Amino acid sequence: MLENATITETSKRSDRADTVVVLDFETTGLSPLRGDRAIEIGAVRIVKGQITERFQQLMNPGRRISSFIEDYTGISNAMLADSPPCETVMAQFADFLGEDNLVAHNASFDQRFLEAELARVKKPIAGSFGCSMLLSRRIYPDAPSHRLGSLVAYKKLPNDGVFHRALADSEMTAHLWLNMLEDIAKRYPNVPQSFMLMQKVMKTPKGSLPRFWEAASAWFG
């Protein structure tokens, strides 16, 4: 059962909900704990429902990437050889990010790499992470799949046909996030589109979601 204190916390922090940075990493593999590194970062900043800024940069991980990653991303070893090192790029990205909250598709993956790469340049993360995949499982339970590309097709979201590149994926994730907020607003017009509230939705069991919205509407409406 939702506690009143939880809702109060959401309300207090809602002033940061107007701005989020949606990001996506391309990497050498799946696990920074096993030595994998970032090779590209893409991000867009959303302010009051509009994309206002973009960040994209390849980065040199200091070693060659596998043929699988070359094929998967279209990023070649030659492209990375001419790119600045991860530390330089991540320091620039930390300045771009500031203290904004973050959104990513399957955010636990991008969060692990962001924390690992920023730790190398001794930059903290001030914001919280929201996950578009977890939210989509709640908002679109009947979608054939909750992969990013599948959801883009399912919701007919804007895209340029490029997948598995950081800026393209972050832009599609941003459109997905905004689309979900619009659909939530249509379904529950009395519930504010707070970033912190969306985080609570992700943690709400699917079967109790209508009761969650009912409680949120009652408190905020």
Next chain:
DNA sequence: TGCCAGGCCCTCTTTAGGGCCTT
């Protein structure tokens, strides 16, 4: 197209196992 890891989530569950999703 797969493997690596890890968190979430569902169910034939909770003293567990396996699918999904990210590169």
